[in-house]
Amino acid sequence: MEGNTAWVLTSAALVLLMTPGLAFFYGGMVRGKSVLNMLMMCFGAMAVVGVLWVVFGYSMAFGDDLGGGLLGDVTQYFGLSGLLGGDALTGTAFVAFQGMFAIITVALIAGAIADRARFGAWMVFVVLWATLVYFPVAHWVFDFSTDDGHVGGWIANNLVALDFAGGTAVHINAGAAALALAFVLGRRRGWPKEPMKPHNLPFVMLGAGLLWFGWFGFNAGSALSAGNLAGVAFVNTLTATCAAIIGWLVVERLRDGHATSLGAASGVVAGLVAITPACAFVDTWGALAIGVLAGAACALAVGLKYKFGYDDSLDVVGVHLVGGLIGTLLIGFFGTVGVNDGGVDGLFYGGGLTQLGKQAVGAFAVLAYSLVATLIIGFLIKVTMGFRVDEEAEINGIDEAEHAESAYELSGLRGGGSSIGRAADTLAGKVPAASKEGVTP
Template identity: 55%
Template sequence: MVLALPEEAFGAFDTGDTAWIVTSAALVLLMTPGLAFFYGGLARGKSVLNMMMMSFISLATVSVVYVLWGFSMAFGNGITGDDDIAGLFSNPFALFGSGQLADVIPGPDDTELVVTGGMTIPSFVFMGFQLTFAVITVALISGALAERVKFATWTVFTVIWATIVYFPLSHMVWGGGIMSGAENGFASWMFGSTDGEANVAPIDFAGGTVVHINAGMAALVLALVVGARAGFGRTAYRPHNIPFVMLGAALLWFGWFGFNAGSELAADAVTGLVWVNTTAATAAAMIGWLAVELIRDKHATSVGAASGIVAGLVAITPACGALTPVGSLILGVIAGALAALAIGMKNKFGYDDSLDVVGVHLVAGLWGTVGIGFLAKDVGLFWGGDYKQLVVQVVIALFALVFTGVLTAIIAFALKPLGWRVSDEDEKSGIDEAEHAETAYELA
């Protein structure tokens, strides 16, 4: 028989690691309301509530489905010991409802004590931590759709996209699937393996592919399928509340320490390195973004500073455990400059990425993922003199682009019968009142 976790089983866990990951999960959870402020401030006043609600509903829907089948799809095989499905995802029903999240060890009197599967933290703690990543990845996409999308259609999209795109990609990269360093992964096919692990393993410490390339590519596809806002190219869409934007950036930076440093899944020396690298890259990226603004526009803006912060956080996310602090500074300043230049792409190519999800998350996420191949300590082209890591990083970045792009397009077209767009009249008068029967500010 299997008992509920008794007091004597807690010796199997490291209490310091457990406390840190629970704290990290709370920090990452805070990032989604922080994102709501960031996006809400960038939107116009008549759309701010809808913009924020798109993040908050993601927090609700994705949390529910992650508990029901998301964790099982992403990491179930590592808990149950079952084989995954073609290296793409785990059985959604193996841990359905997450009621059996543990291996067992022999206990007294022929009983079994429930303990975690191969980690120093309980499986429920790991599940909670990973749940918060799924939530914010979906919420990030919403920034490309500001001011024109039906709330009901977006809500349905959050569930389908998380299930078909996020959970499988999470498994492929982090859960032992084909994009991981496991023996069945592509890197083993390219460069061989030793003792069941690829000799040159892909590096995505906290979500360059799974979170940022994934969300950025999905945002680009939806912006193309849904179409531009009325007046795009003729109307100046100005942020209605820049202090909201700055507050959101501050909350994101604060929560990102849980995002990156928590991904070590322990409280150790690597956690400290990740904290320093995250700070270094983010600070350098803000400088890089503002430098572009000063050269190009002769002004350093508050919105630019906040956006540079996010670009640096995005870029260092996959690389934070593999770089030195100096490498992180280099990665960050380039990320800030690239993202500042990239946000003009929507005007050049004519797609309405309303709040620059593509310019910031996709571009900085691609640079952070590929930049590992140049800057990683000991294995990067510049720091280690070997090309293999760069090749592997390019492959996982390209795979994430294609995988997410194709599946998101299928989902977007499949939801067209529900209707993506609000009416022209509702868009003109304000989506807050049309979709939520509320306004953010009572001006009468």
């Protein structure tokens, strides 16, 4: 028991690291004048969701079902009452582990509205979305009924769709919400005509590495024990992610003529997303197939925003929604009881199409609920307090407007119109690459 508790607590710490990793991943992809705001949106989600989780979020997600498998009893563990002195694995360690899932899910959404969201409005959104969307969906997917009379959520227990570590509750949920907010806030000024390239690709690579590292806790930790099942999830997480990088880079090479560092980092995340629901239900060949398919499909899916006209700034829809759907649905093809007695045999292992149908119902139910609920929440915030910064703040820099800070305050290098000073201003997004005098910096 002590070893299992230690593994769950270690995994919880790994999952928490994913949110700062996400902040770097997203922060590197935005322009220099928006990076602090992006980091703050991720850290703000950590702060707010962490408080909500221990006050009532855990109880909504894992309290006794109030009927229909839709919502847990918010009063049962209010303020974690009755849990702090109990068994560590089923009490506090599990609370800590699942709390990190709630944090990262909300933070994922921020990438879709980079460069244009008011920080205060975002924080209000975090409160409402976590309460009205994430906590109920976590109950549907993660709360299993037990022999002692506890009744859990409908997807886990009535539908019996499989999701080992969050393909539906985390990635499809966040991806659908990202799509909704992209419509609510509208396009960035100048998109898609003006280039909005990542300002710091090393940040992106660093963030991807931290996400990959933390994701081993995300997936293998979901076994809730330090046994073979955790090992299966760990190895499959490695396998699928490596395959996804290759899948993404091959598409880039064939489509664009070159493989990029941004593509490699994005392939990492696509593979991690897709293997998350399936990591303990498929064998090596299934993991390889899921990885390479997700890498290639997500590389193609990020271009859909140009076709359909929604400005998903950092491709949350193309990677998390599409990747989550791929991983969730492919359990119906590649699942096998050969690696997990609690799993099922998919179509390719003699199980027919039954499980695929269950996976589809679970996936699209979460997608539809999150999309509609987020549209309502987003529009309410938009018409009451305003969700988007004004034009001047967006043009001059959301970091200065919202936080009175600059990520690259290189004042000591400025002065006298030097090339270094102008380069510093250009990096921060404050002046165009060519000065007003027409001198190339």
